[in-house]
Amino acid sequence: MDSQFGLSRVDVLRAVQDAVTLWEDATGADLFIHDEASGFPIAFVYDGRQATAQERARQRSEHRARRNRIDAQQQELEARTRRIVDAQESQRQRLAEYNELAASHNAVVQRWNLATSIPEPILNQLTAAEDRLMLEEARLTEEGRKLEAAGDSLSEDAARFRSTVEEHDRMGQALERVFAASPVLAARYLQLLTPDGRPLPGREIQIFQFDSPSHLQLVMAHELGHAMGLKHSDDTVALMSEQHELAGATAEATVHAADLEMLRVRCPEL
Numbered sequence: 001m002d003s004q005f006g007l008s009r010v011d012v013l014r015a016v017q018d019a020v021t022l023w024e025d026a027t028g029a030d031l032f033i034h035d036e037a038s039g040f041p042i043a044f045v046y047d048g049r050q051a052t053a054q055e056r057a058r059q060r061s062e063h064r065a066r067r068n069r070i071d072a073q074q075q076e077l078e079a080r081t082r083r084i085v086d087a088q089e090s091q092r093q094r095l096a097e098y099n100e101l102a103a104s105h106n107a108v109v110q111r112w113n114l115a116t117s118i119p120e121p122i123l124n125q126l127t128a129a130e131d132r133l134m135l136e137e138a139r140l141t142e143e144g145r146k147l148e149a150a151g152d153s154l155s156e157d158a159a160r161f162r163s164t165v166e167e168h169d170r171m172g173q174a175l176e177r178v179f180a181a182s183p184v185l186a187a188r189y190l191q192l193l194t195p196d197g198r199p200l201p202g203r204e205i206q207i208f209q210f211d212s213p214s215h216l217q218l219v220m221a222h223e224l225g226h227a228m229g230l231k232h233s234d235d236t237v238a239l240m241s242e243q244h245e246l247a248g249a250t251a252e253a254t255v256h257a258a259d260l261e262m263l264r265v266r267c268p269e270l
């Protein structure tokens, strides 16, 4: 067991047991025993295959983490957009109120302009109203300017955000191109034979590559099938299909009818 796989002894025993259970549940028979002394070894052989798979998993996970940060940025931009839209709406309402007040004020002023003289209290009232209107106008202008600046900065950030998303998508595609699943052998069952084809005592399962615990279970169950003397099945769903021995296999580990049929040819009593 190469520690670079990052599996503990317990993990490995569980993976083997899960694979054994698949076969034993399907046949209702005890097919394997764990024998440290005289059993055959299951070797985890670490090389470029698993190193590539781990690097791919690392880069994919980083890519996903960046995607999460992008999603958070998007929510932030959407919240900013909503705040600006709300502020624009309230600005429009205040502007409408201001225009109404200004129009009625102007109408009053025009009426008094027709009079020969304006009484002092009225003049004071009109001047005070004028001051209030000018103050509100100045406020509205200032807020309008701020809203425009906020809108411009939002547009710039949204454009930057779009190019971040595009860059992220390009990186994702590049990542998948670099790590395009190549049909490397994930495991094998070795049975040494004499020149005339008789089995020698040394035999071994070698595990080279797996992407997840479920992939390991699939590969392990396939190799245990070989250990029981099964060859490859032409049925592509069968556990003994050759493709389940390759890297990147995604099928659910299940013993199929084609597997049982092959096993019963070898062991008719099952």
Ligand SMILES: [Zn+2]
Pocket (backbone or CB within 6 Å): 222, 226, 232, 241, 242, 245
């Ligand atoms: Zn095989």
